Amino acid sequence: xxxxxxxxxxPSWNQQLELARRHSSFKEDLLLKIETQDKRLVRVQATxxxxxxxxxxxxxxxxxxxxxxxxxxxxxxxxxLHVSYTPRHSIExxxxxxxxxxxPRFAIVLASARGTxxxxxxxxxQLTKPLADVIxxxxxxxxxxxxxxxxNNTDDAIWEAFYxxxxxxxxxxxxxxxxxxxxxxxxxxxFQLERELFAGATLKxxxxxx
Amino acid sequence: MNTVEKIKILGSxxxxxxxxxxxxxxxxxxxxxxxxxxxxxITRSATPDxxxxxxxxVLYSNVCxxxxxxxxxxTGCSKQKTTFEDTxxxxxxxxxxxxNYVEGLFLSSGVMKDPxxxxxxxxxxxxxxxxxxxxxxxxHLKIMPGTNRDLVKxxxxxxxxxxxxxxxxxxxxxxxxxxxxxxxxxxIRRQRWMDSQHIRSGHSTQFVVGGAGESxxxxxxxxxWEYKNVGLQKAYYSAFKPVESTPLAAKKHVPVTREVSLTRxxxxxxxxxxxxxxxxxxxxxxxxxxxxxxxxxxxxxEFDRPVDLNDLSYExxxxxxxxxxxxxxxxxxxxxxxxxxxxxxxxxxGVVMKRARPFLKLNGHxxxxxxxxxx
Ligand code: SF4
Numbered sequence: 001x002x003x004x005x006x007x008x009x010x011p012s013w014n015q016q017l018e019l020a021r022r023h024s025s026f027k028e029d030l031l032l033k034i035e036t037q038d039k040r041l042v043r044v045q046a047t048x049x050x051x052x053x054x055x056x057x058x059x060x061x062x063x064x065x066x067x068x069x070x071x072x073x074x075x076x077x078x079x080x081l082h083v084s085y086t087p088r089h090s091i092e093x094x095x096x097x098x099x100x101x102x103x104p105r106f107a108i109v110l111a112s113a114r115g116t117x118x119x120x121x122x123x124x125x126q127l128t129k130p131l132a133d134v135i136x137x138x139x140x141x142x143x144x145x146x147x148x149x150x151x152n153n154t155d156d157a158i159w160e161a162f163y164x165x166x167x168x169x170x171x172x173x174x175x176x177x178x179x180x181x182x183x184x185x186x187x188x189x190x191f192q193l194e195r196e197l198f199a200g201a202t203l204k205x206x207x208x209x210x
Numbered sequence: 211m212n213t214v215e216k217i218k219i220l221g222s223x224x225x226x227x228x229x230x231x232x233x234x235x236x237x238x239x240x241x242x243x244x245x246x247x248x249x250x251x252i253t254r255s256a257t258p259d260x261x262x263x264x265x266x267x268v269l270y271s272n273v274c275x276x277x278x279x280x281x282x283x284x285t286g287c288s289k290q291k292t293t294f295e296d297t298x299x300x301x302x303x304x305x306x307x308x309x310n311y312v313e314g315l316f317l318s319s320g321v322m323k324d325p326x327x328x329x330x331x332x333x334x335x336x337x338x339x340x341x342x343x344x345x346x347x348x349x350h351l352k353i354m355p356g357t358n359r360d361l362v363k364x365x366x367x368x369x370x371x372x373x374x375x376x377x378x379x380x381x382x383x384x385x386x387x388x389x390x391x392x393x394x395x396x397x398i399r400r401q402r403w404m405d406s407q408h409i410r411s412g413h414s415t416q417f418v419v420g421g422a423g424e425s426x427x428x429x430x431x432x433x434x435w436e437y438k439n440v441g442l443q444k445a446y447y448s449a450f451k452p453v454e455s456t457p458l459a460a461k462k463h464v465p466v467t468r469e470v471s472l473t474r475x476x477x478x479x480x481x482x483x484x485x486x487x488x489x490x491x492x493x494x495x496x497x498x499x500x501x502x503x504x505x506x507x508x509x510x511x512e513f514d515r516p517v518d519l520n521d522l523s524y525e526x527x528x529x530x531x532x533x534x535x536x537x538x539x540x541x542x543x544x545x546x547x548x549x550x551x552x553x554x555x556x557x558x559x560g561v562v563m564k565r566a567r568p569f570l571k572l573n574g575h576x577x578x579x580x581x582x583x584x585x
Contacts, residue, residue: 040543040547040548041544041548043543044540044543044559045540045558045559046540046544046555046558046559047558048558051558069253069254070254071310072309073308073309073310075305075308075309081309099310101246102245102246103244103245103308104241104243105241105242105243105244106308147343148308150301151301151304151305151308157214158213158214158217158302158305158306159306159309159311161214161215161217161218162217162221162266162306163255163257163263165217165218165219165220165221165222165225166221166222166225166257166261166263166267167225167257167258168225168226168257168261168451171258171259172258172259172260173258173259173260175260176256176259176260177256177258177260179260180253180255180260180262181253181255181256191255194255194256194258197258198258
């Protein structure tokens with residue numbers, strides 16, 4: 001039997017550079033220095049500058065992945081999924097585009113301090129209007145989506161019931177939790193239930209480290 | 211009983227099932243489908259004690275006619291019993307998926323009337339998701355032991371991953387846990403059928419660690435056999451925990467550190483191609499793994515003196531603690547052009563020096579006392 005290959009192609013140098021440039025502390029000087037260095041060393045990140053560039057790229061990638069994991073949408077009956085959050089790096093357009101690929105029938109809206117980013121009909125826009133106005137505009141353009149009719153938006157009882165059902169103990173292990181859900185995401189309004197339960201549980205007694 | 215009540219009961223019934231979301235390639239074109247399996251996302255949340263949550267993990271029903279001694283769903287158990295309706299399961303899951311609370315669905319069940327009837331009902335639910343809701347995201351389906359071949363085939367076409375639990379490493383051990391299940395016929399035969407199918411993320415299994423008093427060696431030997439002979443993609447290890455109102459309620463729980471050691475050793479066999487003999491070399495007289503990282507213990511057995519990594523092949527590099535696939539590849543690419551001389555250079559290439567340093571000779575120098583270092 002031939003099993004489908006599951007390897008994803010690693011990003012090219014230009015793709016890495018494009019993402020590294022989105023880092024909040026990226027400086028173009030870094031590139032000038034790297035251009036003067038031995039290409040073989042740069043390729044394996046064996047110079048401090050090449051390493052810094054790689055770190056910028058990987059931190060941007062990490063934040064994109066984190067947003068894909070932890071942003072939780074509000075469902076609008078007109079087929080609009082929206083959320084407010086300001087990432088550290090300038091990645092809002094990448095994130096809305098990725099979500100739109102996952103949910104092509106819905107418009108994705110992410111409001112951040114840099115603007116309101118919309119992905120709809122395979123196009124990404126950066127708008128200066130506030131989230132409420134953007135949603136109003138989209139509602140006028142999009143009819144109600146019959147698919148969303150049965151998915152009650154205001155009620156988080158399903159998540160609460162499921163989340164509570166998965167607790168194995170009443171103990172807490174904040175370090176492991178923070179390794180899974182970084183603290184700044186735990187502060188988002190949509191993580192309120194988790195925050196309450198993280199705080200309410202008792203601290204785990206010391207276990208031998210493994 | 212309403213949907214929320216059912217989720218409380220059926221979610222809780224599946225919390226000891228181990229699973230993770232494994233991205234699978236599936237090209238989707240069009241504008242009407244919902245979801246994909248390419249997401250880089252692994253977890254969506256965590257329980258307060260640090261268990262990741264990525265999938266909507268529920269039982270279809272907790273009614274069961276089998277008699278597994280560790281299981282609260284077993285026949286005759288007084289727990290409240292319930293079963294999902296297809297539409298309520300699909301609607302609840304889709305709501306959580308669209309809001310991005312979960313990455314996919316994990317659906318298991320008790321064996322209601324018989325394995326085939328149960329499997330048919332589970333498949334109806336999954337078909338509803340795939341066809342009516344146009345859901346293209348991740349689905350992990352549990353196969354009931356003893357299910358017929360056609361239903362296993364249908365499940366493989368609808369799901370991204372299938373699994374069937376081995377539970378114990380031999381028939382003798384399994385008999386201690388269940389008088390009904392037959393390892394060879396009900397489980398391994400189904401695994402062979404799954405192996406002969408094209409399942410996007412393959413099939414997995416789970417062991418109840420310590421439930422039948424077996425050793426780590428017995429479990430790893432069985433897992434190794436399964437990797438080689440039935441095309442197993444991944445084995446999960448779940449430390450036995452006594453559950454009230456089951457025959458094993460009075461039995462002592464198995465420490466979670468044992469589950470961690472088995473998972474790490476399994477990873478070495480799967481991803482780093484360590485042999486069973488490598489693992490056997492670090493076991494104690496009772497066939498149990500030592501505390502700490504098995505890769506470190508194997509390296510202690512293997513390297514009697516520090517080595518110069520400029521002379522090592524890819525496979526040899528991988529056997530040094532602190533060096534993984536990516537850093538080994540980088541070292542190899544640099545080896546051809548330059549001699550690697552400094553720890554700093556290795557650190558920038560992603561080597562975990564705290565773990566690797568005791569095994570390395572750099573620029574002719576080595577640290578002396580291996581065992582002084584953290585495991
Ligand atoms: S088959 Fe065994 S483990 Fe599975 S639900 Fe039934 S009693 Fe529990």
